Each structure stands twice: as structure tokens, then as C-alpha cells.
Amino acid sequence: MSEYKKQAIDIIDRLHKENRIGYQDYLDIHDGLDEMETLRDRDEVLEELWGQFADVPMNPDTECIEERFMGWGPGIHREEIWHWFDERHSKGVAYLLYGGAEDYVPETKRLYGLRRSCFECESQTCQFNHGGECRFALVHERKPRITDDDGCIDYDYREGDD
Ligand code: SF4
Incomplete structure (x- = not known):
């Protein structure tokens, strides 16, 4: 990731944390910045974010996050965040969930797709x-x-x- 882009992301992250930018605007700017990257670069950024997401405390009963993560506040269900990653990572959230273990990815992807039909x-x-x-x-x-x-x-x- 270029230094300029990193600075731009830091700025919108900060504006969002300080509630100085709307959630949709935040996502739109994030997506606009992401489009400038190759798929591989973009996946790498998403994998880094996914790693940060793993450290966010989660209520095991409700499966909702308990601390702010990127644009999501406490109380957001993990599937909403999975969905965001699924739409952006070239191999989907199943790849992220299983760390690229190829045997599991197609099956998990299929089940995740079915789950979203509920x-x-x-x-x-x-x-x-x-x-x-x-x-x-x-x-x-x-x-x-x-x-x-x-x-x-x-x-x-x-x-x-x-
Ligand atoms: S009645 Fe409701 S729960 Fe039963 S199959 Fe139809 S949509 Fe699904």
C-alpha cells in the first residue's frame, strides 16, 4: 500500500472514530481508495483487517462485537461484518475464516451462501x-x-x- 493511501485511510478512520463523517460516506471513500489497488493488494489489506477483527471482543451468546471496529459499533452482529468482507475479498469470507485451507473453502462458501438465503x-x-x-x-x-x-x-x- 502506498504511503499516500495509508495516510488517506488513517484520516478517514480518524474522522469516523470522532463521528465527523457518516458511515456511508466512510464506506464509500474506503471503497474508492480500495479500487485503486490491484486485487492482490486489496486482499492483503482485507486480510490484515480480518486479523484485527479477530482481536475484537465478541459476546459468545449474541455473536455481536463488544467494541468498535472500523465503522461498526458495539452490538453489531458478526455476520454483518463477515458480509462486508465477503463482498470485498476476491475469495470470500470462507477463505478468511479458514485461512485459505483450500479443502474447506468451497464447501464453506456454499454453506455461507445458503445461510444468507435465510x-x-x-x-x-x-x-x-x-x-x-x-x-x-x-x-x-x-x-x-x-x-x-x-x-x-x-x-x-x-x-x-x-
Ligand atoms: S413458512 Fe416461513 S419458515 Fe416455513 S418454509 Fe415458508 S418462509 Fe420458510
């Missing part, structure tokens, strides 16, 4: 509903079919519920 659903009596979230995609590897007329046609009553 969404909130109020049908708690459906057996695919887990704490208000639809996990259908994790079982069937596709999203449930939801129509305007009938709602979710993959709804499956959970045996044992009244």
Missing part, C-alpha cells in the same frame, strides 16, 4: 422456522416458494405443535 418469517409453526428465521434453504438448498395468492407453499407444519 430470512425472517413469522410462521413459527413451520418446521423450517428457527426462532423467527426461515432455514428452508439450509435443508433444500433453494429458497422457499412464496406466491402472492397462497403465501409460502413450502410451509410444513411442525409435528408436536398445537
Whole structure:
């Protein structure tokens, strides 16, 4: 990374820490600076940031960070931060999670993609509903079919519920 770029990043990091720049502006400037790099350089920066992220204390029950990290404040769920890395690193967050252990990367990437297909659903009596979230995609590897007329046609009553 060039010295100019490093200085620019230090400045926007400082402005953000001091709440003198909006979160979206911060991300936009960060992305703009990143675009100037080759993919390899960019991955190296992201891997460095990922290493810093590993040192951020995390609540094991909520899986939310307990201290500020880059633009995220305490209480942000780790998956939101994973998602940010996943969109930017050339090999995705699975590569970062497993430190490039190639055997695990494709499978983890696939599972992570499926995990991101889960969404909130109020049908708690459906057996695919887990704490208000639809996990259908994790079982069937596709999203449930939801129509305007009938709602979710993959709804499956959970045996044992009244
Ligand atoms: S399968 Fe349909 S009804 Fe069941 S949790 Fe998913 S979206 Fe909700």
C-alpha cells in the first residue's frame, strides 16, 4: 500500500472514530481508495483487517462485537461484518475464516451462501422456522416458494405443535 493511501485511510478512520463523517460516506471513500489497488493488494489489506477483527471482543451468546471496529459499533452482529468482507475479498469470507485451507473453502462458501438465503418469517409453526428465521434453504438448498395468492407453499407444519 502506498504511503499516500495509508495516510488517506488513517484520516478517514480518524474522522469516523470522532463521528465527523457518516458511515456511508466512510464506506464509500474506503471503497474508492480500495479500487485503486490491484486485487492482490486489496486482499492483503482485507486480510490484515480480518486479523484485527479477530482481536475484537465478541459476546459468545449474541455473536455481536463488544467494541468498535472500523465503522461498526458495539452490538453489531458478526455476520454483518463477515458480509462486508465477503463482498470485498476476491475469495470470500470462507477463505478468511479458514485461512485459505483450500479443502474447506468451497464447501464453506456454499454453506455461507445458503445461510444468507435465510430470512425472517413469522410462521413459527413451520418446521423450517428457527426462532423467527426461515432455514428452508439450509435443508433444500433453494429458497422457499412464496406466491402472492397462497403465501409460502413450502410451509410444513411442525409435528408436536398445537
Ligand atoms: S418454509 Fe415458508 S413458512 Fe416455513 S419458515 Fe420458510 S418462509 Fe416461513
